[in-house]
Structures are given as C-alpha cells and as structure tokens.
Amino acid sequence: MTDSHRPLLPRAVPVLRVAPGTLQVGGVDGDPGLRVGPLPDDGAQALAVLLRGLDGDRPVGAVLAEAVAAGLDRAVVSDVLDGLRACGQLLDVSSADLLAAAHTPAARARTEVELPAALRTGSAGTWRRRRVAAVVVDGATRVGVPLAAMLAASGVGRVHVRDRGTVGAADTVVGGLSAADEGRPRTLAAADAVRRAAPEVDLRPLPPGTVPDLLVLTRPWAAVDPLLGHLHTARVPHLVATVRGEVGVVGPLVVPGRTGCLRCAEATRTDAAPGWPALATQLREPPTARTGPPAGPVTGSTGLCAATAVTALTQALAHLDGTAAPLALDAALELRSPDLLPHRRAWPPHPACACRTAGPR
Ligand SMILES: [Zn+2]
Structure with missing residues (x-):
C-alpha cells in the first residue's frame, strides 16, 4: 500500500x-x-x-x-x-477515487454511504470509474426508472433514460415514476425520478456517435428486435433488464467481441422450437397491432420489478467496475414469485453466429 x-x-x-x-x-x-x-x-x-x-x-x-x-x-x-x-x-x-469524490457537504454525506461498497469490490479507482461512466437506459419502465435511479445513487456519473410518449397511471412504481407524473413526458418524468435519488447526476443524453459504457434494454421483448442488431457492430455493451409476464429477466449482458449476442440466444431458442421466430415477431409488436400476446411496457408487480432492478444493478455495476465477471455474461438471471431469487439460465454463444469474431477482443 x-x-x-x-x-x-x-x-x-x-x-x-x-x-x-x-x-x-x-x-x-x-x-x-x-x-x-x-x-x-x-x-x-x-x-x-x-x-x-x-x-x-x-x-x-x-x-x-x-x-x-x-x-x-x-x-x-x-x-x-x-x-x-x-x-x-x-x-x-486512492488519489483517483478522492479526486472523483463529491465536494459539497450533502453530496459528501451521500458518497460516504455508497463508497465502502464500491471500494469493497476490489481494485483502486473503482469509485472514479463509476463517476466517469455513462449509462443509457432504454425505456422509462417499472424496471428501467428505478434501475436508473439506483445506478445514479450508486455513483454512476451520467445516466440518461430515453423513451417516448407520456406516463400512464400504471407506470407508478416505488423508486420510479410517481402518480403525480401521469400525463407528463416519460423522459422528463424519469429524469426527475433519477434526480430525486442522486441530485448530482448528469442526466443529459450522450452526444451523437458516443458509445455509452452500458446500454440497458428494459422493454419486454427488446431482445428479439432486429433493429438492435446494430448494437453489436457499434460495439455498445448492452444488458437486458425487464419483466416478461411474471418473470424478471436480467441478461444476457452482451460485451461485443467477448460474449455471445442477443441473436445467439434467439438462434438457440429457434433450435429448440423452430416456430419461435414467428412467435417472437408477434411478441415484439405493440399490443394494438394485433390480438396476440400483449407486450406493452407496463408489467410486473412492485416486488418483481424492484427485485429485477436490483439484480440488474448488480450486473451493471460488476460490468462498470470491471472487478468481477458478471453472472449475466452468456446467461440470463430469471426471477419468479414467490421467492424472487435469481436463477441462472445459460445462453451460450451459438455456433452459427459470427458475433464473437465480428467485434473487438
Ligand atoms: Zn451471436
């Protein structure tokens, strides 16, 4: 020392x-x-x-x-x-951690509570890495907003929640959007929720072309959206964190060039059930488009959403801190009532997918 x-x-x-x-x-x-x-x-x-x-x-x-x-x-x-x-x-x-620490009395008091857990994860400079990290949360959902608030409160310096539309009554969740937000633009209401938990956080969207340290996908079936294929080529690390029906799902965490990708998981599902792509197409469409299974953003009980958000927080911080291999690499952590404990489901790289040779090592 x-x-x-x-x-x-x-x-x-x-x-x-x-x-x-x-x-x-x-x-x-x-x-x-x-x-x-x-x-x-x-x-x-x-x-x-x-x-x-x-x-x-x-x-x-x-x-x-x-x-x-x-x-x-x-x-x-x-x-x-x-x-x-x-x-x-x-x-x-470390000196780097100290330089990254907050300086107003209130911010210092909040940092004092968070710092020990961050430093306990291992290497020097962990706190500094969190302070300079940028995370984008896609979807102001009942998982996404509490997760964004917890990331910011845990020291992540820049957290932006992106979404469209307005808040509905059922979006209200502990630690996220409130009943008073009903009718407000989702992005602004989410920013206020994050700011309530961490007044010093930088809420601005990232400049165009900037790659965040992590993108969190919180829509229920974002993982089967073909429009997300560009994330891999753009080298954006991304984590699924959502509730599907009554199941909380955290993972896979995709690190381009190091892990399998979302398409690997879909290829594995298709191997097991050849009809899966036709089902996935219906699942990712908005519920108004057909009478098939609903896939709206409002789902999950309060306990399930909170447990899913906490599980996603641990995986996101493990990735940002770089001190331990997150459990959600090439896997999903699934949470079900009544115990809400995460169970790991492996989603290994698919042999027919070229993703691991396409990105950087
Ligand atoms: Zn792949």
Missing part, C-alpha cells in the same frame, strides 16, 4: 470496548474483526478516536504522524491498520 492511499474505516464498522484497554473493531454479524489490546486505558481511548477518524481523506503517513502526536506507538498503529485491512474492515481510497 502506497502513501497515496488513504485509509477509510466505514462508519458502519463498529469500534467497541470489550474490556478495559481492549478494543474490538468489526467482528459482529459474522464479519471478521480485529481485537486490539490490552493497551493502557488512555491509549485505547486515543486509538478508538484515531480509528473513528479514518475518513479516507488523509494518507497513511499523515495518519501515523497523528497517532504519534496522540501518544500512540507508530508501529502498533501501523500493525492495527494492516490487521484491519487484512480482515477487510479497512478500505483504501
């Missing part, structure tokens, strides 16, 4: 006194923790104050100098920091 890293002990990690002169940091609720002591009583008190003050703003060297000034042994404090880091309770904020 270099001196440019700044130790952060999240506020949620308790610093407890277990005996006179002995502290326990973390170690409740099954987490690993660290016991320190016995120290002289005033030393334990000084150490507790020092640890509680690790806010990610000061480099390690400054923290150790502060410890010495408070009468603590430099080597002991250094060992404590190492021990807390080893058990996962102490996080290190």
